[in-house]
Amino acid sequence: MDTHEKIKAKKATIGIVGLGYVGLPLARRSVACGFPTIGLDTDERKIGSIRDGRSYIKHIPDSDVQGMLDGGFEVSSDFAEAMPRCDALLICVPTPLDRMREPDLSYVEDTTRTIARWLRPGQLVILESTTYPGTTRDVMQPILESGEGLLERVSGHGRMEAEEDFLLAFSPEREDPGNPRYTIDNIPKVVGGVGPRSLEAAAALYDALTDGQAVCVSTAEAAEATKIVENIYRCVNIALVNELKVVFDAMGIDVHEVLEAADTKPFGFQKFTPGPGLGGHCIPIDPFYLSWKAREFGVPTRFIELAGEINTAMPEWVVNRTMLALNERQRAVKGSRVLVLGLAYKPDVDDVRESPALELIERLVDLGAEVDYHDPHCPRTHKMRHHDLDMESLPDEGLYCTEFGMGAYDCVLIATDHAWYDWTGVHDCVRRGKRQGVIVDTRNAVTDVMAVNLVGNAVVVKA
Numbered sequence: 001m002d003t004h005e006k007i008k009a010k011k012a013t014i015g016i017v018g019l020g021y022v023g024l025p026l027a028r029r030s031v032a033c034g035f036p037t038i039g040l041d042t043d044e045r046k047i048g049s050i051r052d053g054r055s056y057i058k059h060i061p062d063s064d065v066q067g068m069l070d071g072g073f074e075v076s077s078d079f080a081e082a083m084p085r086c087d088a089l090l091i092c093v094p095t096p097l098d099r100m101r102e103p104d105l106s107y108v109e110d111t112t113r114t115i116a117r118w119l120r121p122g123q124l125v126i127l128e129s130t131t132y133p134g135t136t137r138d139v140m141q142p143i144l145e146s147g148e149g150l151l152e153r154v155s156g157h158g159r160m161e162a163e164e165d166f167l168l169a170f171s172p173e174r175e176d177p178g179n180p181r182y183t184i185d186n187i188p189k190v191v192g193g194v195g196p197r198s199l200e201a202a203a204a205l206y207d208a209l210t211d212g213q214a215v216c217v218s219t220a221e222a223a224e225a226t227k228i229v230e231n232i233y234r235c236v237n238i239a240l241v242n243e244l245k246v247v248f249d250a251m252g253i254d255v256h257e258v259l260e261a262a263d264t265k266p267f268g269f270q271k272f273t274p275g276p277g278l279g280g281h282c283i284p285i286d287p288f289y290l291s292w293k294a295r296e297f298g299v300p301t302r303f304i305e306l307a308g309e310i311n312t313a314m315p316e317w318v319v320n321r322t323m324l325a326l327n328e329r330q331r332a333v334k335g336s337r338v339l340v341l342g343l344a345y346k347p348d349v350d351d352v353r354e355s356p357a358l359e360l361i362e363r364l365v366d367l368g369a370e371v372d373y374h375d376p377h378c379p380r381t382h383k384m385r386h387h388d389l390d391m392e393s394l395p396d397e398g399l400y401c402t403e404f405g406m407g408a409y410d411c412v413l414i415a416t417d418h419a420w421y422d423w424t425g426v427h428d429c430v431r432r433g434k435r436q437g438v439i440v441d442t443r444n445a446v447t448d449v450m451a452v453n454l455v456g457n458a459v460v461v462k463a
């Protein structure tokens with residue numbers, strides 16, 4: 001049976017390399033679809049946690065991890081032992097930007113080198129990590145074909161060739177962590193191969209994983225470009241509404257009210273929401289993979305650069321609004337107590353990567369504010385590529401206290417609108433708090449509260 005037939009018979013062993021926000025749900029889906037599945041990661045803590053039946057991702061409950069183990073899910077950091085047992089290897093490792101804000105493909109390259117060492121005939125290798133067009137063919141394929149590895153011993157012709165000896169494809173992940181409506185189970189999966197055999201096998205696998213929703217494109221490059229386009233579309237449109245927020249604010253018009261009204265148009269308009277800046281692993285980073293690659297072709301990417309400029313300027317704008325809000329109370333930022341609500345980059349997740357809340361905290365601390373944060377999903381900060389805050393969240397208990405909780409702050413800055421928060425309670429606590437604080441609302445969270453509570457509102461500044 002070749003790999004394609006094994007996939008159709010659900011007998012193919014699927015290896016997921018990188019068990020993070022993308023890899024773990026993918027592994028869960030693979031197990032649920034009846035494939036023998038092996039999860040591989042270099043992070044021993046993640047491997048240990050799964051073996052103990054514990055999830056390290058908030059929206060994946062422990063019971064799911066236990067269910068995966070019960071369904072035969074194996075995890076390992078012993079690549080030499082596990083990789084040759086896999087018929088397909090799906091790579092879900094990070095693709096960040098380096099210090100110079102250029103693509104850092106080191107995780108993809110390291111993983112590909114490891115796979116190359118154990119590659120065996122018939123294996124299907126698929127990259128899921130977001131990257132620029134050309135990565136699968138120009139970066140991965142030469143490493144896999146380099147001839148170092150098991151094949152030399154097996155095939156006798158000394159060199160592995162894509163399409164001939166192994167299969168290679170790209171299929172971008174479209175995971176939206178924490179979104180209960182769209183998950184890997186029901187999101188169509190775009191797939192492109194370095195050749196027709198690779199595409200056919202990869203499409204069969206994703207058809208099986210997505211109930212027949214594999215969307216085939218002609219090349220791996222087209223699949224890589226598709227993912228980048230999706231993220232650039234979001235990045236540029238968010239920049240647009242962020243710019244409109246600043247313009248309308250100067251005119252005394254509420255951008256949220258305008259966008260909601262515009263959204264009643266049943267065609268030709270899609271609503272994006274302004275905020276304190278971009279966050280997460282994808283939108284602030286992926287567009288720059290394309291602008292970097294475009295430079296090689298001498299083609300400018302002005303939209304991407306401009307969107308990046310506008311979005312990166314947002315935290316500064318929010319800090320300025322915070323200064324103005326404190327001014328209303330005749331207070332300076334320096335020495336003021338500021339509580340940032342929400343550390344994660346978006347509601348109801350525990351992911352703080354590239355979160356604008358981190359930058360807001362750093363800027364306010366630089367200006368001399370005494371800053372605390374609260375996030376029900378992020379109990380403490382940990383060292384990251386650009387930030388090392390070493391802070392702990394205020395406890396949930398007592399948060400709504402007017403004496404010692406939110407009421408004891410000069411400013412409550414809403415950075416993330418987790419559903420956990422009771423906005424009436426936040427507003428009320430600040431209004432009646434001992435510090436008579438102000439609210440800086442970057443998420444339009446307390447608007448409805450203020451509408452029904454016109455008497456004795458707290459000072460609220462939208463930002």
Ligand SMILES: NC(=O)c1ccc[n+]([C@@H]2O[C@H](COP(=O)([O-])OP(=O)(O)OC[C@H]3O[C@@H](n4cnc5c(N)ncnc54)[C@H](O)[C@@H]3O)[C@@H](O)[C@H]2O)c1
Pocket residue numbers: 017018019020021022023040041042043046092093094095107110111128129130131173174175176177281282
């Ligand atoms: N998080 C999202 O919402 C999302 C959505 C779509 C696409 N993506 C893309 O998917 C990719 C993965 O993102 P993520 O959010 O899952 O990242 P993540 O950091 O949550 O997970 C990556 C995992 O890879 C592991 N890893 C690193 N190097 C490895 C190696 N050499 N071998 C094996 N494992 C290794 C890490 O330990 C980690 O567990 C990125 O390219 C990202 O842009 C992410």
